[in-house]
Amino acid sequence: xxxxxxxxxxxxxxxxxxxxxxxxxxxxxxxxxxxxxxxxxxxxxxxxxxxxxxxxxxxxxxxxxxxxxxxxxxxxxxxxxxxxxxxxxxxxxxxxxxxxxxxxxxxxxxxxxxxxxxxxxxxxxxxxxxxxxxxxxxxxxxxxxxxxxxxxxxxxxxxxxxxxxxxxxxxxxxxxxxxxxxxxxxxxxxxxxxxxxxxxxxxxxxxxxxxxxxxxxxxxxxxxxxxxxxxxxxxxxxxxxxxxxxxxxxxxxxxxxxxxxxxxxxxxxxxxxxxxxxxxxxxxxxxxxxxxxxxxxxxxxxxxxxxxxxxxxx
Amino acid sequence: xxxxxxxxxxxxxxxxxxxxxxxxxxxxxxxxxxxxxxxxxxxxxxxxxxxxxxxxxxxxxxxxxxxxxxxxxxxxxxxxxxxxxxxxxxxxxxxxxxxxxxxxxxxxxxxxxxxxxxxxxxxxxxxxxxxxxxxxxxxxxxxxxxxxxxxxxxxxxxxxxxxxxxxxxxxxxxxxxxxxxxxxxxxxxxxxxxxxxxxxxxxxxxxxxxxxxxxxxxxxxxxxxxxxxxxxxxxxxxxxxxxxxxxxxxxxxxxxxxxxxxxxxxxxxxxxxxxxxxxxxxxxxxxxxxxxxxxxxxxxxxxxxxxxxxxxxxxxxxxxxxxxxxxxxxxxxxxxxxxxxxxxxxxxxxxxxxxxxxxxxxxxxxxxxxxxxxxxxxxxxxxxxxxxxxxxxxxxxxxxxxxxxxxxxxxxxxxxxxxxxxxxxxxxxxxxxxxxxxxxxxxxxxxxxxxxxxxxxxxxxxxxxxxxxxxxxxxxxxxxxxxxxxxxxxxxxxxxxx
Numbered sequence: 001x002x003x004x005x006x007x008x009x010x011x012x013x014x015x016x017x018x019x020x021x022x023x024x025x026x027x028x029x030x031x032x033x034x035x036x037x038x039x040x041x042x043x044x045x046x047x048x049x050x051x052x053x054x055x056x057x058x059x060x061x062x063x064x065x066x067x068x069x070x071x072x073x074x075x076x077x078x079x080x081x082x083x084x085x086x087x088x089x090x091x092x093x094x095x096x097x098x099x100x101x102x103x104x105x106x107x108x109x110x111x112x113x114x115x116x117x118x119x120x121x122x123x124x125x126x127x128x129x130x131x132x133x134x135x136x137x138x139x140x141x142x143x144x145x146x147x148x149x150x151x152x153x154x155x156x157x158x159x160x161x162x163x164x165x166x167x168x169x170x171x172x173x174x175x176x177x178x179x180x181x182x183x184x185x186x187x188x189x190x191x192x193x194x195x196x197x198x199x200x201x202x203x204x205x206x207x208x209x210x211x212x213x214x215x216x217x218x219x220x221x222x223x224x225x226x227x228x229x230x231x232x233x234x235x236x237x238x239x240x241x242x243x244x245x246x247x248x249x250x251x252x253x254x255x256x257x258x259x260x261x262x263x264x265x266x267x268x269x270x271x272x273x274x275x276x277x278x279x280x281x282x283x284x285x286x287x288x289x290x291x292x293x294x295x296x297x298x299x300x301x302x303x304x305x306x307x308x309x310x311x312x313x314x
Numbered sequence: 315x316x317x318x319x320x321x322x323x324x325x326x327x328x329x330x331x332x333x334x335x336x337x338x339x340x341x342x343x344x345x346x347x348x349x350x351x352x353x354x355x356x357x358x359x360x361x362x363x364x365x366x367x368x369x370x371x372x373x374x375x376x377x378x379x380x381x382x383x384x385x386x387x388x389x390x391x392x393x394x395x396x397x398x399x400x401x402x403x404x405x406x407x408x409x410x411x412x413x414x415x416x417x418x419x420x421x422x423x424x425x426x427x428x429x430x431x432x433x434x435x436x437x438x439x440x441x442x443x444x445x446x447x448x449x450x451x452x453x454x455x456x457x458x459x460x461x462x463x464x465x466x467x468x469x470x471x472x473x474x475x476x477x478x479x480x481x482x483x484x485x486x487x488x489x490x491x492x493x494x495x496x497x498x499x500x501x502x503x504x505x506x507x508x509x510x511x512x513x514x515x516x517x518x519x520x521x522x523x524x525x526x527x528x529x530x531x532x533x534x535x536x537x538x539x540x541x542x543x544x545x546x547x548x549x550x551x552x553x554x555x556x557x558x559x560x561x562x563x564x565x566x567x568x569x570x571x572x573x574x575x576x577x578x579x580x581x582x583x584x585x586x587x588x589x590x591x592x593x594x595x596x597x598x599x600x601x602x603x604x605x606x607x608x609x610x611x612x613x614x615x616x617x618x619x620x621x622x623x624x625x626x627x628x629x630x631x632x633x634x635x636x637x638x639x640x641x642x643x644x645x646x647x648x649x650x651x652x653x654x655x656x657x658x659x660x661x662x663x664x665x666x667x668x669x670x671x672x673x674x675x676x677x678x679x680x681x682x683x684x685x686x687x688x689x690x691x692x693x694x695x696x697x698x699x700x701x702x703x704x705x706x707x708x709x710x711x712x713x714x715x716x717x718x719x720x721x722x723x724x725x726x727x728x729x730x731x732x733x734x735x736x737x738x739x740x741x742x743x744x745x746x747x748x749x750x751x752x753x754x755x756x757x758x759x760x761x762x763x764x765x766x767x768x769x770x771x772x773x774x775x776x777x778x779x780x781x782x783x784x785x786x787x788x789x790x791x792x793x794x795x796x797x798x799x800x801x802x803x804x805x806x807x808x809x810x811x812x
Contacts, residue, residue: 028349028350028351028352029350029351029352030351030352030354030552030555030556031351031352031353031354032354032549032552033351033556034351100752126707126708127707128705128706128707128708129708130707130708130711137708137711139708139711139719139721140711140712140713140714140719141713141714142713142714236714239714239715239716240712240713240714240715240716240779241712241713241714284751284752287719287749287751287752287774
């Protein structure tokens, strides 16, 4: 091998390559870099022995430490279930009012409620509970089936026109137009009457014509003044809240077709604790109808569980 | 004139019997073998006495003292808050530094501190060269300590070299064994002190020795023990030369007016052995005694000029001064000096020192500006802070009477150690009524922000029917002394609704 060129300044050999007059030095590496490389080889060998490493035809080398990511996930999920069990236990014994009065327990219930709501209720009521046309908003201050904690929990349990034995929604809105109970002119007049009920501009002559029709057909449920019947879930026609839309066309459409909302009974799907959590979540989110003040429940399990509940909620 | 770092004058360093510095021997060895890898040649720095060595001892004691003592300083804070003056509390998500406590969202102060550190490093390097490397860098400080221990067990340079060459014996065994044992103990002490910065020191001390400390403590301690032992005991100059980026960066901060540890070749050359009977005419002051070379912990020859390996520790200055005293020549043949001064003197001109140059001015101004900004930020940091998070889903809710309600989560940060009662009001929404769900209703709401925590308050704001969007609404949160503002908007959907 011929003598390699040596750089005058540093005394180091060059690689012999030249780019536009610049030559690359062939500076030797410090030897400990080599040791680090050997070290990482040893580490790799140790790792193969200790940890799962090599794939085979029917399986893989398991490693002496017996580590398995899958088993670890299962262990952590078990741990989570343990944490939740503590929270569930307290939800079971506490009343709805007690849950709401205990900030820690309420926070736990809110977390459970939020995730259950997102998976099950948001489809109709919207992710934030804002509702949509035909699906009530759970954020406002209008409650067809009652806005107190117990009423909300009851509604979730039995549902509305759900086929459950105790279901809400016995009263139904007839389809006055479609079923030809009223003529088209009568429905049009009634629409004006309902517009007038909520304090909006309406054709005075039509309102006068519809007065008798309203008294005959509608007042039985919606009340003579249009105030509805909270006990039977009959909507108030005088307020600004319209389940099926507020415009003249929307109102006409509802009198003609008489839609009746359906909500499933969730009793078969959710545990009583989950329904409690959901009720607390919905109640708090809407600002809730005020509840009588109760004292926080006595802890049903050993101390320190509150922290667990918080952890589980995260 | 430009400064070229690593201006090695090879011919000057080469002697008939080969190079004397360790770095030179490495070069020679690699040259002979043509190897891809460069073996480390052990360096046996000789003990020197003098001005700079004394300063280095004092700084070493001072800095190690600060490092070991700081976590044990107590600082009374009320309640269950930690009583440790300096504490990085990962669990509680706080950084405590005497009277200052920083929250994670205030990490920009730490960034500011790092920028100040970098700029200070630039300024000091431009003015005085690598002071950091020579005196303050942990690698230098711990290596110095390790060499002290080495010397204690094995003696000074010549004794150490003899011992290294000697066959294994009981004497060699106990000296080497003792050295490594004490090294390991110091390394353990280093790692052990580090963890106290992250958890209450007296508690952790008990926990650590009774096996109840968090696993992170043991891992951190083990890691730092290992790195200290390896870096300060075995790697030493290799860390500076190969692992640290700073020697390569600092060339950009240095210029010909920066003070550096410099061999004044204008005075020293031509060098050569000197007999007592000879005069000093026609020759340089350097008697080629190698005192500077054997004292160098980096294993280089300072007479080769500025080199990236040189950490400017100034031990060669002390070594040379001692020799100059002995041969009766003035001191400072090796001294803190500038390339410009040496060049000027070698041409028979008066050296000019220019500490104020454009680069030092810029570094200085930037340093002052950033420091002022950080200090201003710290001084005017509000004790109370509020942020309003508006509900986005739904953006607004229409109530039965046609009024519109917006939901907010008001985050009130109380940076004091006392609970703060606050009054919450809203400006910019006419006729608005505020309500805390399940609580108070009115124009002004009341809440208590717990000490050293963020309190999230749900607030519903109901605006009168028929009003337009209010893009410039703001919450006013009034504490005991101050009122803070949280800007937000109030949306009504007025345009969108039919």
